[in-house]
Amino acid sequence: MSVTANGPTVKGPKRYENPRTPQGKAGKWADERLGLAGGARKQLNKVFPDHWSFMMGEIALYSFIILILTGTFLSFFFDASMTEVRYDGSFIPLNGVEMSRAYASTLHISFDVRGGLILRQIHHWAALLFVASMTIHMFRVFFTGAFRKPRELNWLIGLGLITLGILEGFAGYSLPDDLLSGTGLRIAEAIMQSIPVIGTWVSFLVFGGKFPGNEIIGRLYIVHVLLIPGILAGLIGAHMALLIKQKHTEFPGPGKTEHTVSGERMYPTYSAKAGGFFFLVFAVCAALGGLAQINPVWLYGPYNTAQVSSGSQPDFYIGFLDGSTRLFPSWEIRVWHHTIPAVFWPTVVLPGILFTFAGAYPFLEAKLTKDRAKHNLLQRPRDVPVRTGLGAMAITFYAVLLLSGGNDLIAKAFDISLNAMTWGGRIGLLILPPIAYAFAYLVCLGLQRHDREVLEHGIETGIIRRLPNGEFIEIHQPLGPVDDHGHGLLQYAGTPVPKKMNKLGNPHTSKVRGFFYPVREKAEIEAELAAIEATEQERIREEHRELTD
Amino acid sequence: MTDDNVDSDAADSSTDSEYGFGPAVADTAASTSAPRIRAKRGGRGSLRRKLTSIAILVGALTAVGGGYALLAPSSGAADTAVSAADVEKGRQLYETSCITCHGANLQGVADRGPSLIGVGSASAYFQVSTGRMPAVSQGANNLRKDPKFTEDQTQWIAAYVQSVGGGVQVPAGNLRADDADLAEGGELFRLNCASCHGATAKGAPLSAGKTAPGLNEATDSQMYAAMLSGPGQMPVFSDNQVTPDQKKAIIAYVQSMKAQKDPGGASLDRVGPVTEGLVVGTVGLGLLMVTILWIGRKS
Numbered sequence: 016m017s018v019t020a021n022g023p024t025v026k027g028p029k030r031y032e033n034p035r036t037p038q039g040k041a042g043k044w045a046d047e048r049l050g051l052a053g054g055a056r057k058q059l060n061k062v063f064p065d066h067w068s069f070m071m072g073e074i075a076l077y078s079f080i081i082l083i084l085t086g087t088f089l090s091f092f093f094d095a096s097m098t099e100v101r102y103d104g105s106f107i108p109l110n111g112v113e114m115s116r117a118y119a120s121t122l123h124i125s126f127d128v129r130g131g132l133i134l135r136q137i138h139h140w141a142a143l144l145f146v147a148s149m150t151i152h153m154f155r156v157f158f159t160g161a162f163r164k165p166r167e168l169n170w171l172i173g174l175g176l177i178t179l180g181i182l183e184g185f186a187g188y189s190l191p192d193d194l195l196s197g198t199g200l201r202i203a204e205a206i207m208q209s210i211p212v213i214g215t216w217v218s219f220l221v222f223g224g225k226f227p228g229n230e231i232i233g234r235l236y237i238v239h240v241l242l243i244p245g246i247l248a249g250l251i252g253a254h255m256a257l258l259i260k261q262k263h264t265e266f267p268g269p270g271k272t273e274h275t276v277s278g279e280r281m282y283p284t285y286s287a288k289a290g291g292f293f294f295l296v297f298a299v300c301a302a303l304g305g306l307a308q309i310n311p312v313w314l315y316g317p318y319n320t321a322q323v324s325s326g327s328q329p330d331f332y333i334g335f336l337d338g339s340t341r342l343f344p345s346w347e348i349r350v351w352h353h354t355i356p357a358v359f360w361p362t363v364v365l366p367g368i369l370f371t372f373a374g375a376y377p378f379l380e381a382k383l384t385k386d387r388a389k390h391n392l393l394q395r396p397r398d399v400p401v402r403t404g405l406g407a408m409a410i411t412f413y414a415v416l417l418l419s420g421g422n423d424l425i426a427k428a429f430d431i432s433l434n435a436m437t438w439g440g441r442i443g444l445l446i447l448p449p450i451a452y453a454f455a456y457l458v459c460l461g462l463q464r465h466d467r468e469v470l471e472h473g474i475e476t477g478i479i480r481r482l483p484n485g486e487f488i489e490i491h492q493p494l495g496p497v498d499d500h501g502h503g504l505l506q507y508a509g510t511p512v513p514k515k516m517n518k519l520g521n522p523h524t525s526k527v528r529g530f531f532y533p534v535r536e537k538a539e540i541e542a543e544l545a546a547i548e549a550t551e552q553e554r555i556r557e558e559h560r561e562l563t564d
Numbered sequence: 565m566t567d568d569n570v571d572s573d574a575a576d577s578s579t580d581s582e583y584g585f586g587p588a589v590a591d592t593a594a595s596t597s598a599p600r601i602r603a604k605r606g607g608r609g610s611l612r613r614k615l616t617s618i619a620i621l622v623g624a625l626t627a628v629g630g631g632y633a634l635l636a637p638s639s640g641a642a643d644t645a646v647s648a649a650d651v652e653k654g655r656q657l658y659e660t661s662c663i664t665c666h667g668a669n670l671q672g673v674a675d676r677g678p679s680l681i682g683v684g685s686a687s688a689y690f691q692v693s694t695g696r697m698p699a700v701s702q703g704a705n706n707l708r709k710d711p712k713f714t715e716d717q718t719q720w721i722a723a724y725v726q727s728v729g730g731g732v733q734v735p736a737g738n739l740r741a742d743d744a745d746l747a748e749g750g751e752l753f754r755l756n757c758a759s760c761h762g763a764t765a766k767g768a769p770l771s772a773g774k775t776a777p778g779l780n781e782a783t784d785s786q787m788y789a790a791m792l793s794g795p796g797q798m799p800v801f802s803d804n805q806v807t808p809d810q811k812k813a814i815i816a817y818v819q820s821m822k823a824q825k826d827p828g829g830a831s832l833d834r835v836g837p838v839t840e841g842l843v844v845g846t847v848g849l850g851l852l853m854v855t856i857l858w859i860g861r862k863s
């Protein structure tokens with residue numbers, strides 16, 4: 016938009032200056048006071064590329080919104096107090112039991128508040144989905160190299176989001192003050208105390224005295240509904256702002272460059288899609304919340320320091336730490352007459368190393384590859400085998416820890432001894448990641464080689480021809496011009512290479528047939544597209560004229 | 565808590581729970597008094613199972629859950645009023661099935677089986693009625709199996725073991741406390757049993773390859789007998805530690821918990837966060853990934 020410094024000097028009333036519709040009038044009213052229209056127009060015209068893998072982050076965003084909505088509802092009824100009461104509600108098996116108000120109010124939400132149980136369940140399912148989708152979103156960013164310059168900061172913000180998401184989930188899981196979550200808090204206390212020198216002091220500070228005290232639920236509540244959601248919202252805002260500022264990355268392909276973005280406009284196409292997708296995410300959470308029971312705290316009973324249940328597990332996002340604790344040998348190391356408890360290593364040191372390494376990765380990679388350039392085009396995982404291998408290695412490491420977190424249940428389900436599971440986990444943790452690395456590396460090279468072969472020899476057509484000398488050959492369809500020997504001249508460029516005949520041809524053909532569209536003739540569509548294009552051009556030209564003259 | 569706790573009465577909530585959202589409280593009230601009624605509840609149970617299978621696309625989970633939803637066989641309390649004829653029938657069964665490992669006078673056979681003197685009819689009843697005895701081979705993990713003997717035969721064997729060796733016996737009569745004691749039973753269960761069997765009585769592995777089994781199939785008298793005799797790794801809960809009334813309260817609690825419907829929908833086997841995580845990874849993310857791929861293909 017070429018707007019001169021002193022603003023558009025408009026002669027005579029223009030259509031957009033004197034809106035007639037109520038919406039238009041409201042918009043004008045707002046713009047005269049806020050002056051946001053210019054910026055908004057720019058944002059709404061932003062182009063978002065679409066590739067299915069870019070939507071995983073959106074799941075996280077929408078689950079966050081669902082969490083805020085359902086969480087707000089829960090907070091109307093939840094009472095974050097550890098004052099003991101005698102339960103007198105409709106869940107008979109707990110009638111007369113001493114419990115904290117927090118637990119009693121969770122029972123109240125579950126059994127006596129209309130829609131309370133389903134909202135509690137949606138909240139919890141959405142929490143799991145929130146962390147899970149952030150995790151796969153992070154994998155996407157990693158494997159495509161989207162974290163490279165200039166986007167390192169957004170990678171760090173993302174890591175902050177996932178860390179806070181985990182903490183937020185843990186705080187929420189602890190709020191109902193049931194036997195399961197109380198056991199979790201007790202373990203959290205043990206972890207805090209294991210920190211050398213300051214441990215006891217930290218735990219004293221957090222719990223406001225000895226465990227469990229009377230404070231912790233109230234404190235976690237503030238952390239859960241105010242502190243972390245606030246920071247999360249801020250970070251999500253920063254994450255999106257950077258995304259918009261730096262523009263979205265794209266996969267390389269025909270017509271894609273480092274300097275342009277192609278895709279759908281923010282408004283209306285993209286926002287319609289995104290809005291629709293929000294409702295799909297909500298639908299999935301609601302379906303889970305309505306049909307699958309989660310965290311049935313009434314079965315666990317109120318927290319009581321004298322009781323413990325076997326098979327107590329944290330939510331899955333903490334599972335890897337539970338797993339590392341189960342696998343780590345019970346070595347108590349003495350340093351300067353000070354015994355460091357065994358839990359310190361797998362629960363403080365290990366995640367510390369993992370998250371530090373994850374945060375440093377973009378910088379390490381840039382240093383090692385001496386790649387200081389800005390990148391707006393992504394890389395396909397196969398084109399960077401070392402990184403893909405490292406990612407596979409990290410995922411395997413994480414997966415072994417996560418599985419070990421549930422190793423008692425696996426042992427029981429498959430009738431394996433728990434000791435065998437533990438040793439299997441230890442050995443697996445050491446040998447599987449390197450194997451995953453080697454495997455991923457080789458698969459990447461294999462895929463690359465196949466792409467190159469197709470570029471050189473063309474696509475297998477499935478047509479077999481018999482040569483006069485009796486030999487059979489398969490006819491290949493070259494992808495582009497060929498040299499004297501019939502070898503393709505197209506260079507390998509890290510872009511997708513068609514591998515089947517029906518992937519060739521007019522780029523519009525893929526739009527011809529669809530779920531919601533009838534099968535239509537290509538010519539008809541092309542004519543239609545040309546018409547749309549022409550009107551669009553005309554509109555832009557007119558707008559331009561209006562602004563400049 | 566506000567007053568509306570009070571007016572949502574049991575009858576109300578039971579209709580609610582047909583749809584899986586109401587509390588399962590009404591059930592527990594009925595199930596404690598008359599064990600026989602439970603068999604009839606299959607109808608509602610199957611409705612829940614239907615809901616369950618719609619709800620969860622994970623067939624495996626449903627299968628496990630459905631398996632557990634099968635109701636425990638009705639229990640027969642050990643009858644203390646035994647006749648000499650019963651003891652005699654028990655002796656005959658003992659001599660055909662047990663003598664090789666436990667010896668002619670219950671004194672035990674080295675490297676085969678321990679002495680049964682003093683274990684009492686409680687232990688014998690527990691071991692035989694849960695199919696653990698006669699053991700197939702030594703050293704094998706004595707897990708619950710289909711019992712080899714009928715309820716009557718089991719009683720006879722137990723009577724015989726009692727008559728020769730003496731020991732603790734399961735009292736006659738109703739072994740379940742009534743509803744008023746459910747809460748106490750729950751507290752006692754969490755205090756004494758949950759550390760091995762889990763708060764939802766789903767069982768868990770112990771160290772060294774042993775397992776605390778789930779209590780899904782245990783009948784009232786088996787539970788009572790288990791507490792009295794302390795099979796395997798399980799400690800004995802003598803009447804001094806856990807009084808007979810407390811034992812009955814525990815039994816009432818466990819049986820009511822097992823019979824309770826899951827107001828929140830599919831139970832996911834009530835094992836907690838592990839299956840929940842599995843479901844969110846497969847069903848939740850799975851559905852959304854399919855959606856994403858589908859949207860991606862459209863553009």
Ligand code: HEM
Nearest residue numbers: 082083086087089090093139142184187188191240244310
């Ligand atoms: C951003 C991410 C959030 C995550 C990951 C999260 C996670 C959780 C989890 C796992 C629980 C335990 C639920 C249960 O009882 O099963 C919980 C409870 C709760 N959450 Fe959140 N939550 C989030 C945001 C919020 C927000 C923004 C609010 C309020 C404005 C909120 C309010 C509550 C309340 C009141 C409870 C206790 C209610 C109960 O246990 O029944 N949450 N949360």
